[in-house]
Amino acid sequence: MTVAGLERSLFDRDAVAAMIAAGEALILAGEEHLLASLPAGRWIGGTIPYFMTAEAGGTFDRERLFVQRLPQGASVHWQGLLDRDALPRLDATGPDNGYTVILMPSQSEVHRDFALHAIEWPGLFRRPLVGWVTGVALDQVGIDTPRVFDGATATASADRAVVMHVALPDDRHARVDIVNLFTQADGPALTFDEGDGGFTVEHVNVDGVRRRLVDHLAEQGIDTRLPLVADYNGAMINVAIANIDAATGRVTFFAPAFPGTIYRFAAPVEDYERAFAAQIAPRTGDLAFGCNCILNYNYAGLEGRHTGDVTGPMSFGEIAYILLTQTLVYLTIERD
């Protein structure tokens, strides 16, 4: 299967503009200058130049846009930009039957709010929710600004999330799932006290003994490309390390660590490409959305390699109800 029947996933700007002019509903990913040049229409988009493509596997491309069409029979129920005040009720404008796609700029307040609090928001689980965190080329981090675009008004934003609620026919429904190659290794249990968690931490409890995480990392010789992994009732949820500040001893994550949750560092993955292919299949539904993590692209050398048949942007964070990292997210459409 391919995404919504596509044999290609990357298109030049003019081809995408033609799709929009033809009334197609699209979820787009690409560089800011490309998204900003598109006409208004039924599309949302976010900045990122890394993709997992059907035609070439992992690809870095600053001149083309990644296109995910809505599945057959689906329609845009509502789309728009949401600020941090409106975001906790993002479900309110959705359809009775369908799903929601959300994109949010990396390091924005909506990103932070979503990461820390989304699981508490009433209505978050009302319908399937997928999406990703927009970013920039890795050599432009801190220089360029991640943005989202609401195509309905051709408006860009660096501080709001863009949401598209998709309605489905009554005989179909959406299902979200993830592929996380990481499992907990047999290391000590790591927990964070109230006040010690979040995106940036200093102290951790190692099998109950409080100490600096940076010291634990150094003493154990831990490969910091491996995430912390928590077991959410059988779903492995990662917290990936973004930065270690040796001067302050503070460790920054791509997703927050939560007090009260038990983490362990992940076991190494031998062959990402083979592992993705093995874990993605089999499925019963048709793929309608996919995304994966820039860290998987970068750490696993996925350029020119595939992750099964799931394509999509390689993002700065993935969303399957909550913020994830180093995880492949996909949504399928199933017939009743």
Next chain:
Amino acid sequence: MTGSVQIAPAGDERWHALLSGRTQPAYRCLALRILMIRLKGDYVRAMPHPDAVVEELRAFFRDNLRFAGDDYRNIFGGTGR
């Protein structure tokens, strides 16, 4: 959408068994796996008045039964009463 299935009433002891952790079925559905992480904590904090937490879990199944149906049937044996 629940189709013809009626979600078990809030007074059904099995809701409380799930939320208290007395029963711990292996959930198949990603959404339920994640949601139950929060609801179990909410349930403990809400005692002795956990009605809102039970209702949130009932609402989850009511809204998502088409993909969470296997989990519901595993918990409630295919009958919602």
